Amino acid sequence: MKLLRVLSRLALLSLAAAAFAGLTRIYAGSVRPPVPDPNFQVERLHRPSAPQLSRFPGFVAAGMVVALFALAGRIIFRLRLSSVSRRDGRPILLNLHQERQTPKLDRKTLS
Amino acid sequence: MRTPSVIGIRESAKPTQWRLKITFWLDVMLLVAVCALQDVSFTGLLLHEWLGLAMVGMVFAHLLLAWSWIATQSRRLFGAQSAREAINYLLNLSLFAAVTAVIFSGILISQTAIPTLTGARVMPEMDWRWDTLHNRFSQYLLMLSGLHLAINWEWALAAVQKVVFPWIEKVQERFGRFREGVR
Numbered sequence: 001m002k003l004l005r006v007l008s009r010l011a012l013l014s015l016a017a018a019a020f021a022g023l024t025r026i027y028a029g030s031v032r033p034p035v036p037d038p039n040f041q042v043e044r045l046h047r048p049s050a051p052q053l054s055r056f057p058g059f060v061a062a063g064m065v066v067a068l069f070a071l072a073g074r075i076i077f078r079l080r081l082s083s084v085s086r087r088d089g090r091p092i093l094l095n096l097h098q099e100r101q102t103p104k105l106d107r108k109t110l111s
Numbered sequence: 112m113r114t115p116s117v118i119g120i121r122e123s124a125k126p127t128q129w130r131l132k133i134t135f136w137l138d139v140m141l142l143v144a145v146c147a148l149q150d151v152s153f154t155g156l157l158l159h160e161w162l163g164l165a166m167v168g169m170v171f172a173h174l175l176l177a178w179s180w181i182a183t184q185s186r187r188l189f190g191a192q193s194a195r196e197a198i199n200y201l202l203n204l205s206l207f208a209a210v211t212a213v214i215f216s217g218i219l220i221s222q223t224a225i226p227t228l229t230g231a232r233v234m235p236e237m238d239w240r241w242d243t244l245h246n247r248f249s250q251y252l253l254m255l256s257g258l259h260l261a262i263n264w265e266w267a268l269a270a271v272q273k274v275v276f277p278w279i280e281k282v283q284e285r286f287g288r289f290r291e292g293v294r
Contacts, residue, residue: 006175013174020211024244028216033243045237049223051155058150062253066146069257070264077195077262 134176135270160224163217199262209252216245
């Protein structure tokens with residue numbers, strides 16, 4: 001039963017992904033991006049197949065872009081949107097206040 | 112001594128803890144993968160393509176773990192929704208669209224992984240249109256990932272504290288008990 005539920009959700013997600021892939025194809029058909037210059041093309045066609053650790057700064061730079069957007073988003077969302085409680089809109093409840101709730105539950109069950 | 116009800120609550124919290132750990136480490140892996148995939152030379156073309164394909168599974172797992180949120184917010188899409196919820200929903204939808212576009216365009220220009228899986232011949236000439244779009248969408252993906260992190264910042268912080276530094280909570284608990292004892 002649980003497997004069936006997971007499979008149905010996967011099917012739904014696949015359907016949504018297929019719809020977005022279709023939209024991407026339509027978008028690609030409607031735009032004409034400029035052809036990159038010959039030097040860039042040569043570089044793209046001769047990319048190394050093995051990892052190059054000397055390119056680690058590129059990974060760090062990508063991390064910094066994420067951090068920058070996270071910081072900018074944090075400022076914008078804090079300014080523009082009301083703060084949200086820790087329980088609202090979270091995929092998982094963290095039970096942060098579980099310890100405080102436990103004595104209350106105990107009293108209820110005991111009485 | 113603890114009463115049975117307390118033990119029962121503690122036992123029922125165990126699956127939640129596991130779920131949290133899985134969700135947290137999966138999210139960390141996704142973030143690292145998104146950053147690593149930005150520079151093909153860093154991972155190498157072979158790893159780049161296989162890691163890109165592995166992201167399909169990781170994204171699906173991430174969405175399945177957040178299914179209750181997706182279902183609730185989709186039902187409330189046209190109903191009463193706060194600005195934050197609406198923006199969060201739109202942001203997540205854009206992120207999903209960007210991931211799909213990046214993976215789809217990546218599959219179309221694949222030179223090693225897809226030919227290995229399907230047995231198809233490698234295209235002799237690069238499709239520059241899809242290559243350009245693949246780069247463009249991957250840049251959007253990076254930006255949207257940052258914004259996704261921003262809007263879920265409190266959850267991420269709480270998860271880091273729970274999963275990576277659980278001792279902080281234990282210290283806080285003990286300190287709280289100590290303060291109650293003093294009173």
